[in-house]
Amino acid sequence: MTSRIAKAIIEGNPRLIAKGISTVERGGEAAYELLGEIYGVGKSYILGITGPAGAGKSSLINALIPYLKNNFERIGILAVDPSSPFTGGAILGDRIRMIEHAVDSRIFIRSMASRGHLGGVSAATKDAAKILEAAGFDLIIIETVGVGQDEVEVVGLSDTVVLIQVPGLGDDIQVMKSGIMEIGDVFVINKADREGADRIARYIQSMLEENFSGLGYIPPVVLAQAVNDIGLDTIVEKIIAHRAYIEKSGEIEKRITKRIEDDIESILRFRVESFLKSRLDFDSRLPIWVERIRKGEETPFTLAKKLGGEILPNLMEN
Numbered sequence: 001m002t003s004r005i006a007k008a009i010i011e012g013n014p015r016l017i018a019k020g021i022s023t024v025e026r027g028g029e030a031a032y033e034l035l036g037e038i039y040g041v042g043k044s045y046i047l048g049i050t051g052p053a054g055a056g057k058s059s060l061i062n063a064l065i066p067y068l069k070n071n072f073e074r075i076g077i078l079a080v081d082p083s084s085p086f087t088g089g090a091i092l093g094d095r096i097r098m099i100e101h102a103v104d105s106r107i108f109i110r111s112m113a114s115r116g117h118l119g120g121v122s123a124a125t126k127d128a129a130k131i132l133e134a135a136g137f138d139l140i141i142i143e144t145v146g147v148g149q150d151e152v153e154v155v156g157l158s159d160t161v162v163l164i165q166v167p168g169l170g171d172d173i174q175v176m177k178s179g180i181m182e183i184g185d186v187f188v189i190n191k192a193d194r195e196g197a198d199r200i201a202r203y204i205q206s207m208l209e210e211n212f213s214g215l216g217y218i219p220p221v222v223l224a225q226a227v228n229d230i231g232l233d234t235i236v237e238k239i240i241a242h243r244a245y246i247e248k249s250g251e252i253e254k255r256i257t258k259r260i261e262d263d264i265e266s267i268l269r270f271r272v273e274s275f276l277k278s279r280l281d282f283d284s285r286l287p288i289w290v291e292r293i294r295k296g297e298e299t300p301f302t303l304a305k306k307l308g309g310e311i312l313p314n315l316m317e318n
Contacts (some may be wrong), residue, residue: 010136047141061077074139157259160185
């Protein structure tokens with residue numbers, strides 16, 4: 001039986017959509033129950049926007065929205081902000097920058113706290129995306145927190161990834177490091193009025209043509225200026241072209257399959273962890289275990305082996 005909140009989310013109620021996202025951010029059994037009720041409802045195209053801090057991601061998304069509205073009926077935006085060191089909550093800078101779109105009934109914007117999670121996105125972001133998908137948003141934009149080389153996790157959540165770079169950050173080949181080149185489907189050189197933009201664009205395009213030659217798709221490089229509305233129509237054109245490519249090639253089915261596999265693994269991990277903690281009376285016994293380890297009576301490894309044996313005999317023999 002579908003709960004009232006799940007039904008309201010599916011009907012597109014903005015207040016209950018926000019409440020649903022808050023539920024999955026808190027995690028736990030309530031989150032899994034809600035996700036189980038709305039899982040598989042709707043079908044969204046997911047666009048990841050990533051790049052280093054200072055690249056102008058939020059400004060670019062804000063400027064792109066009018067262009068994207070020509071291709072998508074409803075747009076949901078999950079903007080992962082750095083966590084406040086005092087409250088653990090999102091700083092909400094993205095929502096402030098996109099305030100002009102907040103009154104548009106076709107647009108839903110939610111800032112989410114990273115809470116120290118590495119990978120550029122919040123641990124709850126993929127579940128929040130499921131809420132928006134069930135609510136009928138045909139495009140979901142995920143903006144990462146902007147921590148440079150840790151952005152690769154957004155690939156697992158997205159159908160198309162836009163990787164933004166800007167000239168003058170002190171390292172013109174930062175984009176080439178640690179596999180960053182492989183995560184972008186569309187490359188954008190924002191703030192292209194700055195000196196060196198053309199040079200960076202040519203260098204990246206050359207590297208892409210070398211790395212992706214013969215693979216069927218070479219990511220394009222677009223020069224843009226978000227604040228001056230330059231290059232934005234081209235960015236959307238390239239996003240739509242990439243969508244057409246992965247749908248025709250079957251790549252999108254592979255990406256969807258991988259996301260389902262990840263869901264199975266994470267849900268199973270949650271269930272196993274919950275079962276183990278319940279069977280072991282984890283919270284009440286934890287201080288005792290810590291004290292035994294501090295006294296040198298145990299190590300975490302010997303303790304884990306014994307506790308495994310409490311649940312399933314012979315579990316930890318190998």
